[in-house]
Amino acid sequence: MSTKITAVEVHDVRFPTAAAGDGSDALNRGDYSAAYVELRSDARDGTVGAGLAFTNGRGNELVCAAVRALAHHVVGLRIEDIFAEMVPFWRSLVADVQLRWLGPEKGVIHLATGALVNAVWDLRAKLCGVPLWKLLASMSPAELVATVDFRHIDDALEPQEATALLEQAAAGAEERERELRAVGYPAYTTSVGWLGYPDEKVRALVRAAVAGGWHDMKMKVGLDAEADERRAAVIRSEIGPDARLMMDANQVWGVGEAIERMQRLAFAQPYWIEEPTHPDDILGHARIARAVAPVRVATGEVAANRVIFKQLLQAQAIGVCQVDACRVGGVNEVLAILLLAARYGVPVCPHAGGVGLCEYVQHLAVFDYLRVSASLEGRMIEYVDHLHEHFVDPVAVTRGRYQVPRSPGYSVAMRPASVERFSFPDGEVWT
Amino acid sequence: MSTKITAVEVHDVRFPTAAAGDGSDALNRGDYSAAYVELRSDARDGTVGAGLAFTNGRGNELVCAAVRALAHHVVGLRIEDIFAEMVPFWRSLVADVQLRWLGPEKGVIHLATGALVNAVWDLRAKLCGVPLWKLLASMSPAELVATVDFRHIDDALEPQEATALLEQAAAGAEERERELRAVGYPAYTTSVGWLGYPDEKVRALVRAAVAGGWHDMKMKVGLDAEADERRAAVIRSEIGPDARLMMDANQVWGVGEAIERMQRLAFAQPYWIEEPTHPDDILGHARIARAVAPVRVATGEVAANRVIFKQLLQAQAIGVCQVDACRVGGVNEVLAILLLAARYGVPVCPHAGGVGLCEYVQHLAVFDYLRVSASLEGRMIEYVDHLHEHFVDPVAVTRGRYQVPRSPGYSVAMRPASVERFSFPDGEVWT
Numbered sequence: 001m002s003t004k005i006t007a008v009e010v011h012d013v014r015f016p017t018a019a020a021g022d023g024s025d026a027l028n029r030g031d032y033s034a035a036y037v038e039l040r041s042d043a044r045d046g047t048v049g050a051g052l053a054f055t056n057g058r059g060n061e062l063v064c065a066a067v068r069a070l071a072h073h074v075v076g077l078r079i080e081d082i083f084a085e086m087v088p089f090w091r092s093l094v095a096d097v098q099l100r101w102l103g104p105e106k107g108v109i110h111l112a113t114g115a116l117v118n119a120v121w122d123l124r125a126k127l128c129g130v131p132l133w134k135l136l137a138s139m140s141p142a143e144l145v146a147t148v149d150f151r152h153i154d155d156a157l158e159p160q161e162a163t164a165l166l167e168q169a170a171a172g173a174e175e176r177e178r179e180l181r182a183v184g185y186p187a188y189t190t191s192v193g194w195l196g197y198p199d200e201k202v203r204a205l206v207r208a209a210v211a212g213g214w215h216d217m218k219m220k221v222g223l224d225a226e227a228d229e230r231r232a233a234v235i236r237s238e239i240g241p242d243a244r245l246m247m248d249a250n251q252v253w254g255v256g257e258a259i260e261r262m263q264r265l266a267f268a269q270p271y272w273i274e275e276p277t278h279p280d281d282i283l284g285h286a287r288i289a290r291a292v293a294p295v296r297v298a299t300g301e302v303a304a305n306r307v308i309f310k311q312l313l314q315a316q317a318i319g320v321c322q323v324d325a326c327r328v329g330g331v332n333e334v335l336a337i338l339l340l341a342a343r344y345g346v347p348v349c350p351h352a353g354g355v356g357l358c359e360y361v362q363h364l365a366v367f368d369y370l371r372v373s374a375s376l377e378g379r380m381i382e383y384v385d386h387l388h389e390h391f392v393d394p395v396a397v398t399r400g401r402y403q404v405p406r407s408p409g410y411s412v413a414m415r416p417a418s419v420e421r422f423s424f425p426d427g428e429v430w431t
Numbered sequence: 432m433s434t435k436i437t438a439v440e441v442h443d444v445r446f447p448t449a450a451a452g453d454g455s456d457a458l459n460r461g462d463y464s465a466a467y468v469e470l471r472s473d474a475r476d477g478t479v480g481a482g483l484a485f486t487n488g489r490g491n492e493l494v495c496a497a498v499r500a501l502a503h504h505v506v507g508l509r510i511e512d513i514f515a516e517m518v519p520f521w522r523s524l525v526a527d528v529q530l531r532w533l534g535p536e537k538g539v540i541h542l543a544t545g546a547l548v549n550a551v552w553d554l555r556a557k558l559c560g561v562p563l564w565k566l567l568a569s570m571s572p573a574e575l576v577a578t579v580d581f582r583h584i585d586d587a588l589e590p591q592e593a594t595a596l597l598e599q600a601a602a603g604a605e606e607r608e609r610e611l612r613a614v615g616y617p618a619y620t621t622s623v624g625w626l627g628y629p630d631e632k633v634r635a636l637v638r639a640a641v642a643g644g645w646h647d648m649k650m651k652v653g654l655d656a657e658a659d660e661r662r663a664a665v666i667r668s669e670i671g672p673d674a675r676l677m678m679d680a681n682q683v684w685g686v687g688e689a690i691e692r693m694q695r696l697a698f699a700q701p702y703w704i705e706e707p708t709h710p711d712d713i714l715g716h717a718r719i720a721r722a723v724a725p726v727r728v729a730t731g732e733v734a735a736n737r738v739i740f741k742q743l744l745q746a747q748a749i750g751v752c753q754v755d756a757c758r759v760g761g762v763n764e765v766l767a768i769l770l771l772a773a774r775y776g777v778p779v780c781p782h783a784g785g786v787g788l789c790e791y792v793q794h795l796a797v798f799d800y801l802r803v804s805a806s807l808e809g810r811m812i813e814y815v816d817h818l819h820e821h822f823v824d825p826v827a828v829t830r831g832r833y834q835v836p837r838s839p840g841y842s843v844a845m846r847p848a849s850v851e852r853f854s855f856p857d858g859e860v861w862t
Binding site: 018029030031055056057058059061062063065066069096097098099100101102103104105106107108109110111151152153154155251254255256277278279280281282283284287302304305307308310311314315 | 449460461462486487488489490492493494496497500527528529530531532533534535536537538539540541542581582583584585586682685686687708709710711712713714715718733735736738739741742745746
């Protein structure tokens with residue numbers, strides 16, 4: 001039985017979040033949106049592969065258009081043929097002789113690649129009747145390595161090293177799977193500390209979070225220094241000295257400025273500083289990391305591709321790797337980044353929030369624990385309590401832990417009613 | 432008298448070059464295209480500001496759509512107000528709170544920014560009745576520095592350093608202008624050595640180029656190693672031992688592979704190796720640069736922004752800075768990069784070819800010589816003899832030197848008949 005991809009459909013879905021101040025930070029004030037992709041197939045039961053790229057509102061139409069521009073590399077292929085030779089398939093998307101100029105491997109075109117590639121994996125997992133993490137965890141080291149394009153990263157990690165690393169990590173995977181099924185995967189919450197929220201709202205949200213079982217929390221920083229210090233003091237006083245307090249500057253600082261501002265915030269004992277400066281500035285992150293230690297530097301949500309992650313790791317610029325499930329070119333490139341992070345001993349705490357990112361990254365974190373890092377030390381999945389109600393198989397987070405997903409696929413299939421209602425510009429919400 | 436920008440028009444213009452093998456290299460085989468922008472104004476004579484972003488064919492529609500998504504930051508502004516406070520204007524484009532997510536400052540969205548910003552400068556130069564290079568050369572150090580956004584580069588270059596650098600370089604500018612008007616600016620040609628051309632075509636083209644006054648030439652390399660060696664031998668034997676032979680791998684190699692391949696090509700005494708590996712790989716370029724010296728490493732045509740250039744310079748990864756006029760965010764960001772290159776003592780040899788890039792970069796090179804680097808040592812502008820006939824004010828290159836442009840503006844206004852004929856998908860050529 002082979003299954004052919006017969007069509008690519010893409011929907012411009014936007015949620016009007018900007019007005020509420022949700023998701024506001026030092027540089028973004030978005031209407032959380034998704035370029036939502038459905039792969040139609042000739043499977044007898046009509047199985048659909050779902051993928052999405054998260055965007056911030058305006059410009060979502062560009063990612064949708066990029067999906068259409070790339071669709072010809074996907075339509076007409078058999079899913080079994082794709083998985084028999086994944087690197088040529090992946091390269092057909094990222095090294096299209098004309099579209100590559102628009103990146104390469106970054107921005108609009110790479111977001112579209114991520115949505116398409118993830119939809120292909122979702123389809124595969126659904127056809128196999130397993131969650132994405134389980135599909136990955138069922139693959140041998142050789143099969144996993146065969147999905148990764150090592151071009152431009154083999155100076156840091158050769159295929160043989162990756163295979164050896166996966167072979168070593170395989171021991172105990174079944175026990176870890178039982179553990180996760182029983183107790184879930186640790187998480188932290190970002191829902192308490194957006195810049196758009198006043199201090200007393202922050203205090204109330206932190207108290208509610210602590211009461212709900214949350215231990216570790218993240219706040220946004222980066223604009224007014226005094227306000228950052230005040231809010232940091234509020235949160236630290238509420239969570240106590242032992243909980244982790246993460247800070248996120250969303251790229252707003254220069255290198256020297258980041259170092260100064262973090263000195264002023266040291267009193268609150270931050271666990272990490274996320275996106276302290278421009279996401280392309282590997283050398284800048286490395287300088288900040290040396291200056292603010294033992295506070296870790298974290299980044300990744302807009303790190304364009306595996307080549308950027310490779311260098312962040314080579315330069316010892318990050319202590320936490322925050323890969324995003326759809327910023328890079330889908331599962332294949334995420335695997336490359338998980339392997340690179342393991343090679344350099346840096347924990348992966350995936351970026352989430354937005355639309356569907358929590359649904360996506362739970363699979364990546366579970367797989368990472370089972371088969372790559374084999375450790376939970378310093379690992380947490382981000383959690384934001386927005387917009388989960390629009391997904392067919394939403395995340396289940398209880399008392400600060402993600403429950404392991406059980407439904408087949410990659411969990412980003414959206415409810416048809418939500419797609420219709422929030423479609424831009426013709427959905428009910430926008431007219 | 433103040434002039435308001437009343438509308439932004441954008442045209443999807445594509446030239447069917449792929450079929451001929453022109454412009455073919457190790458990773459690209461394109462239909463040379465442009466997202467061509469016209470700013471309408473309320474100037475009494477109807478002056479239009481023209482800008483473009485070069486692309487490789489498919490996906491040009493994405494850059495056109497991105498121009499439309501950004502246009503609201505430009506329409507309705509007075510050109511005098513824009514120039515009175517340029518950094519807030521520039522940031523309104525690159526730090527749009529929603530669109531920024533699609534980059535930031537890279538790919539489709541940044542190409543569109545470049546086209547718009549360049550069109551604003553073109554309009555300004557036309558209103559002043561001078562070529563763009565002359566407009567720039569007429570500005571004081573303080574005025575020039577005020578056009579640059581130093582956010583995220585001030586760890587390498589502070590505004591005061593930039594001002595001092597410009598003040599120092601001002602001496603002798605008039606004499607250098609007379610010199611350039613008399614003898615032109617040195618160039619090299621890339622038209623002889625595309626990968627799509629057979630050896631004997633290469634030999635014939637090299638002979639014709641030498642007869643036409645060309646001294647320095649560039650060949651494409653990167654796929655078949657033996658073919659590269661054979662073609663390098665052909666070209667070196669034709670141009671003699673003293674001419675410069677540049678090589679361009681268009682990103683196809685890994686880091687170790689680049690070093691090995693350049694050892695095999697050392698016999699032909701390359702002057703530089705261009706794009707030896709992935710354009711985001713700063714640390715990789717640095718390693719290659721150390722290994723292949725005295726051959727210089729050159730890159731820039733797809734370096735996304737000033738933060739990437741900053742690091743290439745900080746890491747001593749490049750010996751030649753090949754800034755592109757529209758890959759980065761227009762004249763303002765190019766100025767940042769010219770200043771950074773001067774700060775690190777690295778010559779700028781701008782990327783050209785494509786559609787309109789020669790027309791653009793001649794202005795940048797002339798200005799760099801007059802007011803920033805004050806040197807021609809190791810400096811050449813790339814030249815490719817394609818598609819100039821479609822421009823109102825095409826480059827004039829005689830005996831291997833660019834003649835200084837004299838018409839007002841930035842030289843990328845296209846002939847209306849060409850825009851119409853090559854518009855995609857409805858122009859005559861495409862139907």
